[in-house]
Amino acid sequence: MKENYTIKDIAEMAGVSKGTVDRVIHKRGKVSPAALEQVNKVLDKIEYKPNPIAKSLKNNKNYNISILLPDAEADPYWEPCYEAISQVENEFSHFGIKIHKSLFKPSSTKSFKKAADALIDSKPDAILMVPLFYIEAENVAKRCVEADIKIATFNNYIKDHKINFEIGQDLFQSGRVAAKLFNMLLGKSGSIAILHIDEAFQNASHMQEKERGFKDFFNLNKKLDFKIDVHNLKKESKITFDQTIENFLKSIDPIDGIFVTTSKAYLIANHIATYTPDSVIIGYDLVSENIKYLEENKIAFLIHQDPKKQVYLSLTNLIEFFLFDKPLQESVLLPIDIINTENFPQYLN
């Protein structure tokens, strides 16, 4: 009982040549019925699994993967993604994997389009993108399929069957996670503000999903009595973003909880002591300013979306598909990590 049969083994057992076996296995035709039967008889008896390493060696191709994501200058949320890219580059450069990073301004559709155009023109084997702009991203997906470029997304979703691989978090559910945390901290009743803080509302669908999940939790728990208000805060023309936040806090009555659906919880935490010092804040993402206020106990919890892991898993999935024919997973949902002062370091590594 051998374990790993090779084409050569099969050829001997069937009394034909390697070439014929290959033609049978790959259904290339040009095989006589007699030979076909011989080979199939052997294939039925044993389990043939082609050696992926040999295949890969023969292939001997360089693969180019391009990744299209926002500039971390504009938002440090994206910083960890860069680390993941370097890490994957180091791990797989020996295997002929080239990764090309392309940045766009998260506030500019044009910038996204321009970068995407350039990427598609360069004809990489795959593009991994953050589909911040729905329509434009759909268009990119379409053109990738036409150009035979594998297309994957992370962080956001576009519901498009053309996407070969997508990874992210269940945002609705993460809203529920936040709601449950407030429930545990505040008890059976209270007032909570949902704040969508985003300079230009690129993350509109993101934020809405979280809001929906959040409200869903309280709606389904009839024993709870919470007053929930929703506020959209974006940059006003003549004043700084920070002042906009401050003006907002001035304008409202003290509240028990503040749920910030973006990574901008620090903007609120910064002013909380002055205006509504007893408010519990829950926000998203381990950007350094958020961690600072977490450690000062001004932010109670953060929810971690692990952008680094998203990039790492996206890239390794694509790479193993290219190198070893591992089937591409279609959709991956990452866990919703709850972070407090004590467990954040391990998530940063």
Added chain:
Amino acid sequence: MKENYTIKDIAEMAGVSKGTVDRVIHKRGKVSPAALEQVNKVLDKIEYKPNPIAKSLKNNKNYNISILLPDAEADPYWEPCYEAISQVENEFSHFGIKIHKSLFKPSSTKSFKKAADALIDSKPDAILMVPLFYIEAENVAKRCVEADIKIATFNNYIKDHKINFEIGQDLFQSGRVAAKLFNMLLGKSGSIAILHIDEAFQNASHMQEKERGFKDFFNLNKKLDFKIDVHNLKKESKITFDQTIENFLKSIDPIDGIFVTTSKAYLIANHIATYTPDSVIIGYDLVSENIKYLEENKIAFLIHQDPKKQVYLSLTNLIEFFLFDKPLQESVLLPIDIINTENFPQYLN
């Protein structure tokens, strides 16, 4: 500017043969000074990275990895490890990786020893074990080194430099995570019981580390005023374990919080309503009974030690070391996952 130089390329550039280049690279000697210089000159100019795939193909070995872990019959905590094993087996069987699972009774040192002996005798390429019994595990490590078997541990640590790879959680810190959660739920003061519930105290060092971290948090926060009692609960001779628990609860005054350092929080949650209904329980591990009480809001939080991920990462690390010469990491600390009713499903997958 080529990217991936092969030995053949270098040979041509240096005006020597492949064999000579190989001898230089692997320092096998038998090279004339002149040739040595030629080759080194080329090697200085370019960056040579041997193709790991070709190396691996040539190698063409089957690797046997044995994994020694407790029987999940005795404790369902180990169940997810089995899943990880199957998953890795499926992913890498094509690569000539064989994984052999060997179980021992977590309550029996003898059973551990016996299983370990058999494994070592079978001379696998690597052994991954749960070092539940310190001295015996040290002995296994020693004999593995002698027999040239790579030795790795997960879930528990033994401080032994012979271990080639170890993975687990920072238990001290996870105690602090629990403490912080109690702090947030209970406020500035209260009474908390630390319960070490373990049928035979195999996990003694485990539990003590968590206790130390837990107390450390409250000791360092001078503004907090918590009364903390420690109780060891193990099976008494004549009655069931469950009755032991019940007797304990009967014997104490109502308390604000209960910190269970093992996966046995469900045993407490089961009786909480009768004896101390307002106690907040925090425990460890996503075993199904714990999740049941989590969903009933009888357990506030669970801390997830992700045994499945521990096994998965251990195995893939070893495999990539064997197949592709990836350097073995030495020590990996997994994040300390905080689990509530809303985010547990994603951690189970």
Added chain:
DNA sequence: TTGTACGCGTTATCAC
């Protein structure tokens, strides 16, 4: 001391 030739398993090409 050096170069050559072969094998690992798969695939593609090329005579027959």
Added chain:
DNA sequence: GTGATAACGCGTACAA
């Protein structure tokens, strides 16, 4: 239709 053969890159045995 078919089988033989070369090639991918590395390691190594062996002949020169």
